[in-house]
Amino acid sequence: MRGMDINLEAFWDYYLRTSTLSQHDTRYRVITKTHRDVIEVVKLLKAGATRLDIKQRLRDKLKCKNNDEEDVLENSIDLAASLLVMCDCGVSYGCSRNTTIHWEHNSLKEFLTKLFAAKPILAAERTKFEKSFKAVNLSRIAALEVVWTDNLVDHLRLTDDDTKVHIFHHASFLETQRWSSQSLLPANLVAETIQTLALLFPSADRETRKWASKLPFVDLRVYQCGRLKADLRQIENFQIWRDRLVILKQIYDEAQPKTLRQWWHDRRNGMQWYMFWFAVLVLILTVFFGLVQGVEGALQVYASLEALSGHPNAGR
Structure with a gap:
């Protein structure tokens, strides 16, 4: 191989x-x-x-x-x-x-x-897979739980009201099938499944490796399937898994950050990300300087009271 x-x-x-x-x-x-x-x-x-x-x-x-x-x-x-x-x-x-x-x-x-010869039925003309479309962001931004599956038929299937995505992680098995002359799996199925793994788990991606290290046991070759160039991240390159990818991309695109952690990782819209964190910074500085002024005011009042208590005519 x-x-x-x-x-x-x-x-x-x-x-x-x-x-x-x-x-x-x-x-x-x-x-x-x-x-x-x-x-x-x-x-x-x-x-x-x-x-x-x-x-x-x-x-x-x-x-x-x-x-x-x-x-x-x-x-x-x-x-x-x-x-x-x-x-x-x-x-x-x-x-x-x-x-x-x-x-x-x-x-x-x-x-x-x-x-696996069924034709895709969902419209996908406007579907583009940018670099940020990867498993780690499906988890962090779209709040999807990645469930490793041993069943190739369930690859990229969404369950539990679209909160979990099943991913076939046996990349080593797929590689043996790719180069085996006796494989019973369709060659295009094997090649495209590996391609989806390269899309979701780009090789040498630090974020992916750090995040995936916390997941349960998995075939580590899933992180060694390569990194797709822009021309290979087009929906036209996918046929067998196209419909599931379209739905997955739709969920990802429609996801809106709800927590600070999600806002931090969601950089799909760079201007929106900078504006949000600029507003957060302004808010933090406003609160900080407000607290500083409050403390200064309290110290001034305390100093005034101390001065009055030490005055010779105090208490008369």
Whole structure:
């Protein structure tokens, strides 16, 4: 992968969590109990086998057949598919946050190609991504909470009344998919997702690194996806994630600072920022000099009283 520093620790953490849950969730029975079992299904998926073909191959492995045979086979295929492409095929185990996809026919690659081929529907002619449009400012200015997701389908999705934005942070996984000849993910999906990460987490951006260091565990390569030049920050360069980016940009543009912290970080309008802080400075100086004058007045009164108390005729 062109000598890049790829670290799949975050991916393997996801892999272990998901596969372990599949073994302990009594509502979600599978026959892919071991890593070798998963790999066998993965090989079929990469070979372009249809869901029906894979199900038929797995049916022979069932030791005891019962009424839930179909569910067990479906679950086993969904588990392997989810682990392979990091798209939730129905293995969220009650996690209401995840968007699940429903692959029923054809090969997984054909299904994903069609799934991510939908055309954008929102108007975006006037949408521009300035340098300030990055994750740290979405948090500081637009008050959006960044939620890391292991589900590629949920990338850039807004939830909880548009107060949280989900971001797929597995940049190392995406890089391996970009250069793999066996990847089932559409090449344009992988490339554009990395491009959105470069937009939101520009490399060598100190603000981003300092802010992100306080966030939960994440694939650190998310901060090494590059920095987009002006010509690449145009909405026309995005197709798959365009609609979600348009909505995200609208929320960012409409956000108005409500606290001093937000006012300090919100420098989208330079003149407004300077005028606000000039007014704050004037207010602080006015209060300060008012206090100084008040203290001076009090000292003068105190000195006068002291002088009167020491006068020979005082008290007569």
